[in-house]
Amino acid sequence: MKDQQIHEAMALLRQECRQWPTPSVTVVAQRHRSPFTVLISCIISLRTRDAVTAAASERLFSRAVSPDALVRLTVDEIADLIYPAGFFRVKAGQIRDICCRLLEEYGGTVPDTVEELVRFKGVGRKTANLVVTLGYGKPGICVDIHVHRITNRWGYVATATPDETEMALRRTLPPEYWIEINDLLVSYGQHRCFPTVPACSGCPLALLCSRIGVTRSK
């Protein structure tokens, strides 16, 4: 796919996604405006639906929006607040551990590089990149399952894992779209370009997609 085509695709995506609500982690980040809340709600979102993530995040942040406030809660209290998110007990422990380390190693602030962020248990490249881009507004590409699936479905990249997709996009995607593409493709993946059976009929990107007519694909 050429640059000309990706410019067209992104313009169409922007237009199309306006009709759908903004993904919840982004909304939560905007409401509380902090790299810390992006980090925590991103951990909550692991293997958990968008609506559940939003509700759980709001419940937790109504009690604490900083590491020093959050460590005063016990693991059980945190677990109760983020229920019914998947793996809620494991995540509660991870969240509290991360808060402790943030206080001990970073004076209660959140580091702003992927390399530092992925040293925390429960934080991988997806979460780290979302903190960097959404939390700090710095260059980065957050590749979750939606970004991975859709860019491959387009034929824009040909990769086996989300991490490989991130590296491929860092080489080929114009920097002006780096921060934005996650929000757009999460929304598109939730409302049209579904995981198993995408709604290709009426898709504004149909002419740019290499899998036209394919109703079942990875």
Next chain:
DNA sequence: AAAACGGGGGC
């Protein structure tokens, strides 16, 4: 019962 959730870790 099985698949799906905006993954991550360990091997």
Next chain:
DNA sequence: GCCCCAGTTTT
């Protein structure tokens, strides 16, 4: 690369 994690909602 594969398998496990440990929970709910949706089909």
